[in-house]
Amino acid sequence: MKWIFRLVGFLVVLVVVAIVSLLFLPADRVARIAAEQLRNATGREVSITGDVALSFWPVLGVRAGALEVGNATWSEQGPMLQAANAAIGVDAMALLRGDIRITNIEAESPTIRLEQRKDGRASWQFTDATGEAQISTETAPTRPARTISIERLKITDARLVYDAEGSDLVSYEGVDLTLDWPERLGPADIRAVLRPTAQAVTVEAVIDGFAGFITGETQTLKASIDTAAGTLSFDGRANTAGAVAGALTLKTDTTDAFLKALGLPGADLPHNLGRRIDMTTDVTLTPDRRLSLRDLAVDLGGNRLSGAADIELNGVPQINAQLDAGPLDLRQEAASGAGTGSGSGGGGSANAGTDGWPKTPIDASGLAAFNGEIALTAQSIDLGQFKLGPTRTLLRNDRSRMVFELRDVQAYGGNVSGEFVINNRSGLSVGGSIGAKAIQIQPLLSDAAGLNRLTGQGNAQLSFLGAGNTVDAIMRSLSGDGSLAIGKGTIQGIDLDRLMRSGDVGSGTTVFDSLTGTWTIASGVLKNRDLLLQLKNYRASGTGNIGLGAQNMDYTVTPIALRANSGQGISIPVRFVGPWSDISIRPDLEAAFDAEIDAKKDELENKAKEKINEKLGVTSQPGQSTEDAVKDKVKEKLLKKLFD
Structure with a gap:
């Protein structure tokens, strides 16, 4: 029993010494350890600067004045993450066992810059990361690698900037983001709240094998984007290079409000051409942003389409689609200023009435929304007028x-x-x-x-x-x-x-x-x-x-x-x-009388000319008028008198 008590006492002393050692670690040393582990996990330069304060049990960590995570080497947009106030926590017991277990990373009002090039490169691809952390020390430079995991990431009031080469810059303010990743080789739960407008947009995702995902591996992904006006959801596989394949579902109560909630230009669509949408399709997206839709089935609010499409998303979308439809109703709502007339009387139509044609300005800006070709087969098409x-x-x-x-x-x-x-x-x-x-x-x-x-x-x-x-x-x-x-x-x-x-x-x-x-x-x-x-x-x-x-x-x-x-x-x-x-x-009796009078006039003139010719003994030559014939006859008689 004495030896047992001695052994227990020794362990207690050992733990106390370890804890005391941790307590006396300088704050900048803990910050440097945390920065090194983040650097090894991401393959990016990480710096923790400014005033550094140390926190102790049960979480060992630091709160720093500034945290900066570098961007990809080819990026020209500055750091990937830049925060003026950040905190990093490390599990002290795991550290005693030789593992680096980052319990939490918090950043307040940071700027997050995400970039993607047309060749498929993306700034969030941590391809240089080993997935394992090593602590370099002067006494043991060859010390075995230590595993690393980040249990929780929390970002509040962030500015998120997304720059896809060939597309317009997208920027969101007031973004909240949380990442829960309790097991390094397990799944990660991601939840983000964006506020492009007054209404919040919620983004949720579950990614299996998150450790492999952040290093470029393709993993199972379930994600959804929820707004008050609709939901976009995905169930399939994806990787950080931008490769995606799976089932996509889109349901909107009001498409215009759904687009505006995402910070996009609204679309005042006709009620039967997308004012509400219920769509399912199998989707494939390649890293160079080529989108393929197969087994497409969409209800646009009465009009139903099926088929397939290939879309290039670099710049103005380039579309090549084959679509089939049943009865297709393309009628627009009745335009103001257009009257109605009597069908049987031949006087009007739904578009041509006593008030004339509609004078409401036509917005044709939608013609610039895409380029390409769409082949359509339909059982019938109602264009309203035709x-x-x-x-x-x-x-x-x-x-x-x-x-x-x-x-x-x-x-x-x-x-x-x-x-x-x-x-x-x-x-x-x-x-x-x-x-x-x-x-x-x-x-x-x-x-x-x-x-x-x-x-x-x-x-x-x-x-x-x-x-x-x-x-x-x-x-x-x-x-x-x-x-x-x-x-x-x-x-x-x-x-x-x-x-x-x-x-x-x-x-x-x-x-x-x-x-x-x-x-x-x-x-x-x-x-x-x-x-x-x-x-x-x-x-x-x-x-x-x-x-x-x-x-x-x-x-x-x-x-x-x-x-x-x-x-x-x-x-x-x-x-x-x-x-x-x-x-x-x-x-038109007047025209009838005029025509009759003209005919009679011509007839009387012809008869009169015939009488004159008969009296004078004048014969008109072909192409010669009666007047000329009479003149010639008179000249002939005068000449005869002069020379007789």
Whole structure:
């Protein structure tokens, strides 16, 4: 028993001596030990400067006036971490056993700089770290390596700066960060709170094998970003070089608020085009920031898309995507200033009313958001003004110039091909060249201009160009040309046969065999001079203007009764005049009388000339007028008198 008591006493004395030795360690020596261990763990230069105060049991540590952790050798942005007030704690018992166990690192109001280059290098890759700490001493330079772990890292009110080469600088103020890493070879829990705006954003992550992760190994990672307006979560594998692969989920209640909560520009999206998002996809991200999305399924608030995409994230995103959709609703909310009209009366549409075209400014800045190509296949597309059936289209966007290439579009009973262009490089303009085959004319004209009186099936060609920052300005600036050829059809609202027989302009329907014409457009006014309408007993020609910008028209159709007047025909012009919302149809009797008078005048003049020629015995030569013939006859008689 004596020897047992002696042994216990010896151990107590040994512990007391060790503790006393620790208590008498100078504060700067403890600070130097802590700095050395951090240097060995990260492979970066670490300095603890300023006033240093020593803390004792149960945590041995120092509180320093300044802590600085160096950045990667290639970085030009200054230290990776720079804090004016920091504390480092070391487990005293672990230190007695020969291990370095940093229990906590605290930094107040530091600046943290993170950088990434296009070649994949990242400042947070500690590739020079050994993962093991060694204490260098003069007496035992070859002392075996000691393991190191950091149980807890706490940073408050930090400024976080992220600089990705080729992208805009991202900076966050007021960041709080905690790292819990109780076992060196175990997982680490990370929690951060960012405050880009008044609402806090919470970032949480669990990383397995954190010791290997910080030295560049790929490890399992679960992470989420939570805001009051939505959540972005990831479950997969990643490394510090920026390589990521796994399942990504995005759910937003309001996408605009979600983006703004992250400090990004908001996006006032249509309700069915991303105002809320529910998306899942398998994602792969390479260190050079090439993003691949596979098995993409996204609900944009009513419109559902599936497919795959490849995106380059260096600078302006470059997108190459293949997407499939069911019924696609691309209608915008009703614009202020747009009235409604009567569908059956041919006077209006949802976009063309008594108040004219919408004058709300169009924000086309979104055209600069990306470049690339997106191929889309849809069962149907509702554009609001126009409605398409099964569609295959290719969207190309290059520096704010977007082209919709219509490859195979079924619409209005026929097929449409061509392209539609939106250009916002130097002011907004729209244009295109479109061809339609076997199209039902009535629903097309109804959607395009609110005109419902013309029916039939035909072919059409149209090219157009307009500029302006409102729909009204674009429609008033339109220029272009086109042609139309329709087979059998009808004109509703007028019966030309009854008009020609009785002069009655009452309602009815005109059935025609064919209708052809060409037009030009300038300053928002469509002009046609060669309309030809063929009926069984009549022929009608048309000429006039249609104000596409002003939403009015002044157009005259002149039908001719082919079998009347001994085959010479009788014509009564019909004038269509007024705004689209209230077009007036009436016979132009004045024009009819003028035409009849002109015809009679010509007939009387011809008869009079024939009588004069007969009386004077004058015969007009080919190409010679009656007046010249008479003059020649008079000259001839005078000459005869002079020489007789």
